[in-house]
Amino acid sequence: MFKNLLDFWKGKDFLSEVLEEFNAMLEDAMLMFRSSYGKLVHGEDSDVMGQEVYDLDQRINARQKEIRKRIIEHLSVNPTVDVMACLLLFSVTKDAERLGDFAKNLYENSVLLVKPFNMETYNELFGDMETEILDLFINTREAFIESDEEKAKKAWEYQRRIKRRCNEIIYKVSRSEMAVNEAVCMALTARYLRRIASHLTNIATSVIVPLSDLDYFNDKREGQ
Numbered sequence: 001m002f003k004n005l006l007d008f009w010k011g012k013d014f015l016s017e018v019l020e021e022f023n024a025m026l027e028d029a030m031l032m033f034r035s036s037y038g039k040l041v042h043g044e045d046s047d048v049m050g051q052e053v054y055d056l057d058q059r060i061n062a063r064q065k066e067i068r069k070r071i072i073e074h075l076s077v078n079p080t081v082d083v084m085a086c087l088l089l090f091s092v093t094k095d096a097e098r099l100g101d102f103a104k105n106l107y108e109n110s111v112l113l114v115k116p117f118n119m120e121t122y123n124e125l126f127g128d129m130e131t132e133i134l135d136l137f138i139n140t141r142e143a144f145i146e147s148d149e150e151k152a153k154k155a156w157e158y159q160r161r162i163k164r165r166c167n168e169i170i171y172k173v174s175r176s177e178m179a180v181n182e183a184v185c186m187a188l189t190a191r192y193l194r195r196i197a198s199h200l201t202n203i204a205t206s207v208i209v210p211l212s213d214l215d216y217f218n219d220k221r222e223g224q
Contacts, residue, residue: 117185
């Protein structure tokens with residue numbers, strides 16, 4: 001969308017401040033993911049973990065509302081200034097908000113789980129997907145903030161690999177003989193990871209696609 005998005009932000013106080021808020025949304029979403037996945041898969045827990053997850057989710061929501069409010073106010077006063085950047089930010093804040101929702105869903109999935117996953121089965125199905133998602137979080141932030149086209153394209157490779165693996169997990173679990181509770185929670189985990197990867201990739205690839213194609217870059221690449 002912009003030859004160098006990073007240069008575009010420079011010298012524009014309004015956009016720089018909004019970008020900082022957006023970056024904080026991504027940081028909170030990553031923290032939510034770490035906590036939720038830690039409880040779900042590794043049994044990490046504390047008396048306040050659940051409240052912390054919900055508090056972070058509310059903070060992400062509040063930041064999204066504030067960013068959108070500031071964008072609308074800015075465009076109301078300056079209707080022809082920074083329009084493309086504002087529309088871009090308006091779109092990707094929704095993806096960041098959805099990251100919080102799906103990270104929260106992972107925590108809620110851990111509450112549904114009656115007993116810990118069979119780790120031999122989990123490792124066989126999911127492998128190192130947790131690490132891949134965390135790497136994708138980092139890659140996405142760098143791709144967007146630095147307007148790095150190569151990292152944006154790399155995000156799509158992450159997403160394609162994770163999507164394929166998650167679809168395989170859901171298929172295998174649906175035909176397995178594991179206990180119903182564990183099967184449901186594993187399938188939900190795969191579904192939430194796939195959605196997290198998709199929203200991260202939407203953010204990363206927003207720097208290399210036309211505004212009208214945001215959220216559809218993956219569909220176009222799949223069709224190639």
